Every structure is written in C-alpha cells, then in structure tokens.
Amino acid sequence: MRKHLFLVIAAAAVLLSVTTSAIGSSARHAAGPSGSATLSIPTDPGNLDPQLTLLQAARYVDTFAYDTLVNLTGPGKISSGLAQSWKVDSPKKVEFTLRPNITCSDGSKLTASVVKKNLDFVGNPANKSPLLGLFMPIGATVTANNGARTVVVTTTSPNPFMIQGLALVQMICSKGLANRASLDHGTDGTGPYQLTGAVPGDHYTFAVRKGYTWGPGGATTAAAGLPAKVTLKVVTNESTAANLLLTGGLNVAAIGGPDRTRLNKTKLFNIVSPAQPNELFFNENPGHPAANPAVRKALVQALNLNQIGTVATSGRGLKMTQLSLQNFTPCAGNSIAGNVPAYNPSAAKSVLSGAGSLKLLYPTDAGPAYPPAAELMQQQLASAGAKVTLDPQSTASLQGTIFGSGDWDVVIIGIGVANPAQFKSLVSGPTPPNGTNFAGIANAGYKQAVARASRRVGVAGCKYWLDAEQSLFKAGDVAPLQVTTAATYGRKMTFSLGVEGPIPTSLRLTK
Amino acid sequence: MTAAPASLGRRRTLWAGHTRSAYALRRSARLLVSLALLLTATFFMIHLVPGDPVRAALGPTAPASLVAERKAALGLDKPLVTQYVDYIRDVLHGDFGTSLTSGESVTDVIRQRGPSTLKLGGIAFLVSILIAVPLGILMAALTRDSRRRGAELGFTAMTGAIAAIPSFLIAVALVYLFAVTIHLFPVAGRAGFTSYVLPVAALALAPIASLSRIVRVEGLRVLDQDYIRTARGKRLPARIVYVRHALPNTLTPTLTVAGLLLGGLIAGTVLVENIFAWPGLGTTLVQSVAEKDYPTVQAVAVVFGAVVLLANFAVDLALGVIDPRSTILQS
Secondary structure, three states: OHHHHHHHHHHHHHHHHOOOOOOOOOOOOOOOOOOEEEEOOOOOOOOOOOOOOOOOOHHHHHHOEEOEEHHHOOOEEEEEEEEEEEEEOOOOOOEEOOOOOOOOOOOOOOOHHHHHHHHHHHHHHOOOOOOOOOEEEEOOOEEEEEOOEEEEEEOOOOOHHHHHHHHHOOEEHHHHHHHHHHHOOOOOOOOOOOEEEEOOOOEEEEEEOOOOOHHHOOOOOOOOOOOOOEEEEOOOHHHHHHOOOOOOOOOOOEEEEOHHHHHOOOOEEEEEEEEEEEEEEEEOOOOOHHHHHEEEEEHHOOOOOOHHHHHOOOOOOEEEOEEEEOOOOHHHHHHOOOOOOOOOOOHHHHHHOOOOOOEEHHHHHOOOOOOHHHHHHHHHHHOOOOOOOOEEHHHHHHHHHHHHHHHEEEEEEEEEEEHHHHHHHHOOOOOOOOOOOOOOOOHHHHHHHHEEEEEOHHHHHHHHHHHHHHHHOOOOOOOEEEEEEEEEEEEEEEEHHHHHEEHHHEEOOOO | OOOHHHHHHHHHHOOOOOHHHHHHHHHHHHHHHHHHHHHHHHHHHHOOOOOOHHHHHHHOOHHHHHHHHHHHHOOOOOHHHHHHHHHHHHHHOEEEEEEEOOOEEEHHHHHHHHHHHHHHHHHHHHHHHHHHOOOOHHHHHHHHHHOOOOHHHHHHHHHHHHOOOHHHHHHHHHHHHHHOOOOOOOOOOOOOOOHHHHHHHHHHHHHHHHHHHHHHHHHHHHHHHHHHHHHHHHHOOOOHHHHHHHHHHHHHHHHHOOOEEEEEHHHHHHHHHHHHOOOOOOHHHHHHOOOOOOOHHHHHHHHHHHHHHHHHHHHHHHHHHHHOHHHHHHH
16 A cells, blocks of 8 residues: 555655656747837638638738738838739739749749749649638639749639739748648748747747848838747637736737727727627528518618627627728728618517517527627616527527528527628528528619629629619618627737738837 | 554565456456446447537638538448447557547557646645655644644645645635736746646645545544554554554555545546646647547546556556455455
C-alpha cells in the first residue's frame, strides 16, 4: 500500500515538474512601441489555404501573407493592390495590369501567368473552391500576358460586380500552387508579412517583409510605427478579449456584445462597423396568409420596425440603408428611407384581424437579442389584431424550416451580403428545393430593375440595383430592422478597417 | 475495511491471479460496451437534431446546388443506418471526418488540441488530489470525536459553498480578482507557468472542496476504528497513525469519488478553456457548436466521453489493486 501511494505521489511530482519546466521558460512579451503587436481572432482559422476557405478568421489571417489584385476601400471605392490599374470593359470583361517587380516571400516573382494559375484553380469546379460562384464567376476564361503584365478575365454571362468579387481572391505564389498541401498550415504569398510560426488553436506569428510596396493604394511596409512582429491570438470569448485589451494582453480586438459598454468608458481607439443587417421575411408561398399583398403590407404597418430593430441589436445597432453591408457595398446610396410602409397599426387592424394565425420564426442561438425582439413583435402584431404564435428554433433548425418544410409565416433573420447582386437568388427565381427564394417572392418591379442593372457595369448599374431593392420594401416582401454592429478596439494602436478586419499595412503602434 | 493495513500485503497474494484477471477482463468488456454506447449516442444525438447542418454551416446565401453537393460529399444524403455503419467504420480507422467550416481533418484538430486539454485537466486533477487528501485528513484529525465544532462548521460551510459553484463562474471571479483588478496573473492564454495558475485553480477548487469533505468523513470513520485505537494505545507517533494506518484506508472511497469528479473536471474544461482562451478541445467544442460544425462536435464529444470512461476504468483497476475486495464484490 505504501509503495503504491509513494508511486502515485512520485509520478505526480514528476508530471508537475515536467509540465512546469516545459512552460516556465517563456516570458510575457510586451506589446507597444517595442515593435510587436497582438491582435485577436475570434476562432481558429483552421485550413489556411486562402482559396479553399471562407472562414472569416482564416481570411483575416491570410490578409497578412497574401494580397489581392485590387482592394475594396469603401462604398463604391476600389484601390490598387497587386494590380496598379484595372479596366472594366463590360459586365463580362475585366482587365488588370500588374505592378512590376512584385516578389513573393521566398523571393520568386509574381507574374501575370501565376495570377492566371490562381484564378484557373478557383474557377475549376473539380477543385471545390468555395470562392467559386461567390468571388470568382462561374465559367470564366482567364488570359495572361507576362510581357505586358496583364490579366484578363472574361465570362459568357454578365457579372455586374465581377471586379468587386475578384478583389477578394487572395493570390498564391508558384511554390504554394505546386505544393497545395503546404498551404494548409503554411503560407506562400506576396503579402506584407510572412508567417513565422503557427500553433493551431492558440496563435499565429508574422514578421514584416522588407521592400513591400504593393499594399492597398500603394501602402508599403516602410511606414514608421508599423509593427515588425504581429501575433494573431485565438480568443473565442469576447469578455476574455475585453479583459486582455484592458490589461495589455491584446492591442486589437473586435467586440460585438455587451463588453463594449465597459470598453467605451476607457479611451481606447475604436471603429464601429456594420456587421450584419437584420431583416423580416414573410412567407408568400401559396397557402400562407402573407401570400396576400395586403396582409404583407399590413404586417409591416403594424410593426414599429425601428423599435424592434433596436431591441434585436441590443441598442447597439445602426440604421439600415440597403440590403448589402453598407461599408463595402459597390453601391453607395439608400434604398430604404421612405420606401417601407409607415408604422400605422390602426390601418393594419382591419386586414390582420381576418388574416388567420401566423407563425413567427426566430433563431434562439444567434445572440440574446432575438427572443425579446420576437416577443415585442408578437405584442405589436397582437395589438393590431393579428394572432401570432412564437416559434423559436436553433439556426440549423430554422434554416431547415425555411429551406425545407416551409412551415412558417414570418421570420427574423440576419443575412449579410457584399453586393446587391448576391441578394438576387434569395428574393427571386426558383423556390426550395430548386433554389433559395425561400419566401417565394415574385416581385415584377424587382425583376425588371435587376434586368436593367445587370446590363450595366458595376457602379453604373447601382441606381437600378437600389431601385430593385426599393420595390421589395414597398411591396412588403422584406422589412428592414437594424444592422448589428461590431466595434474594433485598439490599445496603443490605430488602424483602418478593410473587408476582413484591420488592414495589416494600416497598423500603427502609438504611445 | 476493518483489516489493519499491515495485513493487506499478504491478502493481496491470496487474491492475485485468477480473480483479479477475471475482474480486469469483466471490467474491460464493460468499458467496450460503454464506448460502443457512447459512439452510438453521439452519432444519433447529432443526426436527430432537427434542421440542416450543411445549410446552417454554409448560410442562407449558399446556392441550393452547393448545399446538395456538400451533403453528398459528407454522405448525409444516405440512409441513417448506412451513415451509422460508415461512421463507426471510419472512427475505428481513426478518421473523424472533415470539419464543415474550416475544411480540416477533425482527427488532426483533436491531435493538436487534445494534449493541452489533457495537460490542463491532468494538472487540475493532481492538484485536487494533492490538496484535498491532506486537507481532508487534517480536518478529520482536528475535528474527530466532535472536537473543534467551530472549525468543523467553518470547513463544511466553506467547502459546501465552493463545491456548489460551477467552475466557469469561479473562473470569471478569479479573472476579475487576480487578473483584471490586481494584475497578478495573465487574463488568458497559455504562456508560461503563471498562465496555468488561474485555469487550474478554477478547475480544481470545486473538486478540492467536495473531495476534502469526503476524505474528512472517511477519515473520521477510520479514526474511530479499533486498529487506530490500538495504534494509539501502542503510543505510535501521530505521523505514523495518520499517514500509515488511517490514510490508506480512506483511499477506496476517495478514489471512487475522484474518478467521478474527473468526469466533472473534464466537462468543466469546456467552459473554463473558453474563458481563458486555452488552445484545447473545450475551446474547439464551444466554437464548433456555435458554428454548427457537426463532425467536430461529434468527435470532441466522443473524445471527452472516452476520457471519462477510461479514467473510471483506470480508477476501478487501481481500486482492484489497492482494495482487492472490490474485485469480488462486483461479481
């Protein structure tokens, strides 16, 4: 007996000493003017291959190691990247001219033909890139001319926002293209930083590259205050990220939830940005009350959308201006103001009292603010004479309902798209299971305006895209709530925000 | 438990051989059945959840064709029984499938994150035992024969309260006190010895509280036995009485309870890791549940379950060695 006890204690002692000696050596490294910075990412990026993932964290990590042909810098704004100039000839053709002397982290050159290889990989359905159809048009042909440094992408059907999509395809260098598996946990790009270490689930470290001059709008890595070393740390819990910001463990973190209240009391640098628009859809498929246009309009009239939107975003929301995320949409403008049927519960009463029972579907796991918003809706609809039953479901179950069984009447949902064209298949065309028009919307005005918009190139078509959205709001097909926001805080650090997060070349250490 | 520890050595040789190996075999068979049940339960738990995991992972904007394609690639369009057979076959080959969100092999993810969770849980477990057992014996010695009622009341009230607080709440309180208010330890992350202090404390405090209560009660019972009175009568030094005669006889119930606590401790790592941004399986589980990454959720649940089963198996085998009677009591 004594021997066993001794053994247990001895084993425990050995284990403890081994673990402490293994972890005891590393010191807390200071962030700040010493030239290094620690930024948080909300989840582990997983597979780092930029053309095989859509995970937000992976796309952000990859902005340090990879570049894009051009960069989206604001509503309707594009700036240079690997391409020094670009030309949108028609909705079916985009032409890029690369900068001279772009080098990869291994010293090799990024030529037009390497760019072509990248786009060909994404465009080949056999490679199952999730970027295909989202950023890269399906069925595109790519030609490259190394001497003239030009890359031309052409498609057979019109793609009004082709360049905005291609602006999100991160380019890989030749070695990585040849050895794809090396990209899962390593990088091979032209970006401003180079991956120097990766501990999956914990952190990723990057070192700055010298002689980099092809950042967004010609940004370089010679700027004073740019950190020489960047650590991207996985912090899943927002309160933990906030605590780390306050105690100096992090320089930058994006926070969406209630921890913003205490962070805002400090003097941290911060940028508030729209994260996800929230909308109401009404089931217009045959057999549902909202198939009747009068009922849809009455439903919108019966709801104080501004109030519900405030509740659904916990009071931290922004007014919606259009269906796309407003910070990087190609179409600056407002399709909502003045186009949504105004709050008028008494006018709605006569229609809704005879409309029958309505099932209000909402997600229970998409943040704590949706259930109270749904209850407020139920209250307002009930006082306008409608019979409403609440149907809380998990997101997976909710999407199974709207894309499957169809047993719902009103749904609160958050859908964020990058440009108006991405909304097209959700509000027109075939219904599930053949398509994604889950509410069964058939809006002639929308279709007409979209047809007009699609004939024009990108920004030139914006007026029609916004017209199209207007007809959705006017008919009560979609009702806007508010945009959920996130605040990105900087401690001893300033930055500007790109599509994926703080832009690497914009990071500046401050005192 | 009335036997004096000195006689255990001879008894063990009596039980050694046939009975003990039969017990080990029986216990192994039970472990296999439990593991099979665990695999089956996690499979159906995930597959009977209403909704469409692929659509949920890809979002509403994904085209219908892409969703159908991904479903086919994951085999989700096959009948449930076929999926079940495929799943069991893959798991037996060490293949837990591919993450829906990150595209990584789930087996790789578990291989990368598993060690940090095991390390954290293992250290917390050892710390619990190393503190709870001496503390319990000490309290038993101090409060035996209804002495020091004040100390007894204080101890039971304190440990009762601590044992009732979930580990993630303890974690939040510890972070607030020792990391945010006074900057004694890092808020989160795994970097050096100090970063282990708060997570280990958060995990170990509740088990220490409940385990030391058990040890104290067991200690009181043992200290009341005849052989202790005899030992005292022989004027043996207190050290020998407590460490050699009393302590070993409290170990059987202590180990049994410790085995059960280990289960709770492993479950506790899920949220504690999340709070401390610990690069382990707990963080992975929380993240994959939030992202509806079902293959990962399923695999991590299996791993956690298997660890608990294996720990209890190890405890039972250890008990068989320490207290051979447990091998026959169960037959």
